Amino acid sequence: MHILARRHLRDHQNGRLSRREFLTRVTALGVSVPLAYDLLGTAPVAAQEAPVAGGTLRMQMPTLALCDPRLADWPEIGNMLRGWLEPLVTYNADGTFTGHLLERWELSEDGLHLRLHLRPGILWQNGEPMVAEHVAHNLRRWCEPVPRNGLAAVMEAVIQGQIEVVDDRMLDLTLGFPDATLIASMSDYNALIVHPSYDGADPAVNPLGSGPYRPILNEVGKMQSLEKVTWWGTPVFGGPWLDRIDYVDLGTAPMRALEAAQAGLIDAVDQTVADNIRAMEDLGWVASQAESSATLAVRFQQQDPTFADRRVRQALQLAVDNGIVLDIGVNGLGIRGENHHVSPLQPDYARVDPPATDIPAAQALLAEAGFAEHTFILTSLDDTWQALSCDAVAAQLNDAGITVQRQILPGAEYWANWRSYGFSGTYWNMRPLGVQVLRLAYRSGSAWNETGFSNPDFDKALDRALGIAGATERQKVMAELETILREEAVLIQPFWRSLTRHATPRLRGAAILPTLEHRHHEWWLAP
Template sequence: MKKKSWMLLLTLVLVIGTVLAGCGSAEETATTDSGNTTEQGTTDNGTAAEPAATDANLAADQTLHLNLSAEPPTLDPAQAQDSQANTALRFMYEGLATIDADGNPAPGAAESWDVSEDGLTYTFHMREGATWSNGDPVTANDFVFAWERVLSPETVPAPVYAYQLYYINGAEDFNTGKTTDFSKVGVKAVDEKTLEVTLTNPTPYFLGLTSFYTYYPVHKASVEASDAWAADPSTMVTNGPFTLTTWTPGSELSWTKNDKYWDAANIKLTNVTASVVNSGATETASYQGGEIDYAGAPTGEIPTDQIQPLSQQLPDEFKLTDIASTYYYEFNTKAKPFDNVKIRKAFAMAIDRQSLIDNVTKAGQTPAFGFVPTSIAGLNNQSFRDTHPDSEYFKEDAAQAKQLLEEGMKEEGYTTLPPVTLLYNTSENHQKLALAIADMWKKNLGVDIQTKNEEWSVFLESRKTGNFQVARAGWSADYNDPMTYMDMFVSGGGNNNTGYADPAYDKLIDEAYKGGNDLEKRMQDMADAEKMLIQDNMVIMPVYYYTQASLTKPYLKGVTTDFSGAINFTRAYLEEH
């Protein structure tokens, strides 16, 4: 078979084509409730798609009011790495493909594509009439320029998500400096309306990846005109449904409908405003007071002690859903005392996850003993966790944890453990959990833990530069396949903040990349890698698989949430109320 049908069939069989804002999350994020059974994606947290808006029921004022619990560290698609930036960038940019309300890849900046018989060559046909917000046509060259910028070793700071383009033939060699000739990378503009992409290996979820922000195009003239182009609304030229109107740091962002967007007729919102308030209590109060139309994850948070009351008080507005996302702590394996694997294991085994869920987070999460969430697809329409249970990796056992700690301290020559600081990003919910875990470590291991919080952008930088011992982390799926979790920890990986580097692990991931249509071997390679990551080395300490709590006003329609918890407001609209 050829053309789109080949790829779409594989995508449906593997149930993996949906790309979300995987990436690190500032707040609570969710998966498609209840382990997402291997469905690709859902609409409105699991409900059926809503009927299209009609002019008769639209509110006169189509201004959507939101809150962001953290300011996006950047609005440069090449530098983005978190859920806040993902939400903002979705308003402003569009990739070759988008993700439709059913979670499937759909035409975006490309109106169609062909796929070769061997699954290696994609030919994208650019959409007629697609323009940038300044009126310039969107061309194949815009994607070539953007992708070269992501991969170029000269881009500063180095994009942490460059590895998401390694599926493209020659991309890794160019990014790592093995070649300086970008023409050897498998992406070229055949002409202004045709983009040809050649992959290293068949990748059934590649179409979904082209909707991810690292694959977005950028406007070459604007980028080259100013180093600060992505921080100033007046210099930001975009190709999505909205343009950034204002950005008041620490206070507010706002967007206006882009009338030059190719599908502007189906964009009902005229304006979007987002306050930046890092308080779940304030955000929830603003929602209840009618100041914002949506509250909770993934853009903000609802305080844990309000989840139960709100679910009872506002049953038609409150939603609690499972999502493909994992809450964990990551150890800096190069920093004392966590350069000792026995000490890392002791800390992971010395907490009671179910107790944390019942008494602290209070949102029905599932205790995690692995990294890949229950909702990520595996073989034969089963969850990856069904065929590779995480219960085999380690057990909670305070007595054994204490023994391992003593053995690790003896190996390192410690009579007392060096001071330990637990780092988390500013958030009421993260603080509650950090204090509870620190208390468990004190009780079960006899160690005193200092806790420290940092604002989101500072926190990301601390993790990136290794300026931590143990830090809170969260990861949402970028696509529905275990690889979106497992390739994070390859040696030198852009999102690998732990310092972990193991050639044996790298080999397993490389073999999984090359697995092609040998699905059973691919899954086994990734399961072996996860075992190495956690059971053998305890590079990270899994805590739970997320749920996502949110509040949506009854008059706000057309909001879609995919299996990873990423949210899309671009086709939303407000009814009369």
């Protein structure tokens, strides 16, 4: 067993590591899920019902324009693409990592060598075998510094190292430096494997993947549909069971989803929000819930002259009580945020002092910076919970004597420009590790750095954190990173969301996951 896995087991036995944290860390090292549970003296819960094949599932979800998977910047895009494009690794609700296209992997003790083993028998939908060179092709694509490629930021260790194809099922990665996040990053929604013939255009136009479905309809803003195909993975994973999956776009108003459910026009919602939670239960639909590190980042774009002065950002942060935003924005369903974008649910979270609320100090800082009479504009998507959350931020600022106007935009306009707004609320999906989010969102020059934050001390500390696999050691550096984000007032991060999905009682295998991932092959409808 890997030396770090033995260390994590001792930490768990001594009460320094939770069960979930232990599972996340040891499976990322390559320890199999059954062995990880054996070490804990428990076993995963097995499914009880036998799935039934057939039927069409209609799920409410925003249908966004599709793109090269490595450029996907919203989980809804990834969930449609997952119909026919598959990941190397899967992150599970219990915190474990399991191989999908990968059968297994091994990380060396020094963290500088990662061996990847591809599953046998993987076929592209045209009947061609998937081989290790195809995976290497994707890794090289992920490393390319093209605009909007968020994966390039998380592949630095690979960029500085070497990719070697050993044989048709094995790759060796020699890393430029130890990186504790590589396996976790391979489970993200933009890390999907494309065929070498893919040219970077809309992947639904000439779709070729290895997954259990294929796209048959792609009407952005209306409906996107998947149809079942013969799948190499059936003997390994089971399924797919559904003949067809329709994603139905009903806009961002929760009432429209409720009305569609009442009329029998849909069978499930991707996410249940606001007052719809009680209404869906009254309808007799079944809820599934997941604690998550999904959040709303109410952030300041520091390249905007209004927010270049740290005193302005600090003032706005000091005038907002995150607990009020949690209560108003998501009905208290979550955990209060701490303005540093690392969640207590993530195993590398470090506890720091809670954020302060100090209105007199906020007013003094704004006056000192020369912005006491300034009118700020806070932009959000018109999605109800996001709009309510930003309303709660704006109301507190206005109550503190800081003038804020709200700008609420429809999805098409907001999603096309989400990086550019000076002061806005952006939804961020969960990543298994806090250090993943910090690298994606706050490293200088990262493709997904919507704040324009650039801090050499932060970048250096981030490099140290990425190279540390041990829990206690990385948490010390994470405390430093969290403190820098707080002191630089990079964002107001009000809460961590608890996620809810409602569906007809017939739907099975589609419980909501912390990362909002859709596993189409597991879904089925009972008679």
